Amino acid sequence: FVAQQPSPSIRLGSTEMYARKAFITGNWKLNPQTKDEAIELATGIASAVTDDSPCDVALFVPFPYIESVQETVGDKVIIGAEATTPQINGAFTGGVSPVMLKSIGCTWALAGHSERRVIFKESDEEINEQCKMLIEHDMNVVLCIGETLEEFEKELVGAVCEIQLKKGLAGIDKKDLDKVTIAYEPVWAIGTGKVATPEIAQSVHETIRGILKGMYGEKIADSTRILYGGSVSPESVDGLVAKPDIDGALVGGASLNAEGFGRIINHESE
Numbered sequence: 399f400v401a402q403q404p405s406p407s408i409r410l411g412s413t414e415m416y417a418r419k420a421f422i423t424g425n426w427k428l429n430p431q432t433k434d435e436a437i438e439l440a441t442g443i444a445s446a447v448t449d450d451s452p453c454d455v456a457l458f459v460p461f462p463y464i465e466s467v468q469e470t471v472g473d474k475v476i477i478g479a480e481a482t483t484p485q486i487n488g489a490f491t492g493g494v495s496p497v498m499l500k501s502i503g504c505t506w507a508l509a510g511h512s513e514r515r516v517i518f519k520e521s522d523e524e525i526n527e528q529c530k531m532l533i534e535h536d537m538n539v540v541l542c543i544g545e546t547l548e549e550f551e552k553e554l555v556g557a558v559c560e561i562q563l564k565k566g567l568a569g570i571d572k573k574d575l576d577k578v579t580i581a582y583e584p585v586w587a588i589g590t591g592k593v594a595t596p597e598i599a600q601s602v603h604e605t606i607r608g609i610l611k612g613m614y615g616e617k618i619a620d621s622t623r624i625l626y627g628g629s630v631s632p633e634s635v636d637g638l639v640a641k642p643d644i645d646g647a648l649v650g651g652a653s654l655n656a657e658g659f660g661r662i663i664n665h666e667s668e
């Protein structure tokens with residue numbers, strides 16, 4: 399069982415249909431507070447991943463814990479970074495580059511999380527540089543996109559997703575889309591307990607897949623995994639992942655509880 403390089407799709411016979419394997423991912427954000435707690439949490443999560451689990455599993459964890467957590471989970475869980483710096487070296491205090499991450503065996507990272515966009519003021523252009531640099535170094539990226547509550551209320555969801563997708567993926571070639579996962583995270587649902595209904599999330603995911611189709615063609619759009627993020631819980635996961643265009647979840651708060659996240663990993667699947 400090797401989870402480090404999940405195959406995003408399986409071609410079904412001679413049809414143009416692609417089956418996307420579910421992908422459950424956790425984002426620990428600025429948690430937990432010590433390395434020992436991180437190892438304990440990772441141990442619990444890894445024990446929930448079995449050969450019968452219906453998905454690939456990844457955890458995006460704070461930089462100082464990456465190596466210890468990788469050792470803890472072995473090849474059961476992908477371990478990635480929560481953010482990266484697109485520059486490779488030089489005077490960029492606090493930066494962590496893809497090359498540094500690769501040197502410790504870490505080949506996955508998030509880009510464009512709304513907390514990076516809002517709190518750390520990362521622009522679409524900077525996020526695009528991060529994505530391109532990760533791909534140039536043969537790493538995998540989960541590009542996060544999503545609208546604010548105000549944009550949602552003004553019915554700008556499709557427009558916002560299109561801008562963030564097109565700017566985030568600008569200059570990224572079709573042949574590299576197998577290294578890209580998209581996470582749709584409505585800002586109003588993050589950490590608020592207000593999960594988007596499966597119907598709302600499905601409708602946005604369908605729109606996102608349509609935008610990807612326009613950018614890269616049907617095959618790429620059909621094989622790219624699109625995750626939902628925003629207050630996903632053990633109770634809400636089944637309804638979300640049952641929808642045809644929701645290929646998994648990016649889970650914040652609920653990934654800090656091994657039992658609950660284990661339930662999300664081992665969600666109901668057909």
Ligand SMILES: O=C[C@H](O)COP(=O)(O)O
Nearest residue numbers: 425588589628629650651
């Ligand atoms: O990256 C994860 C998202 O920000 C969702 O966080 P949440 O599950 O705590 O709402």
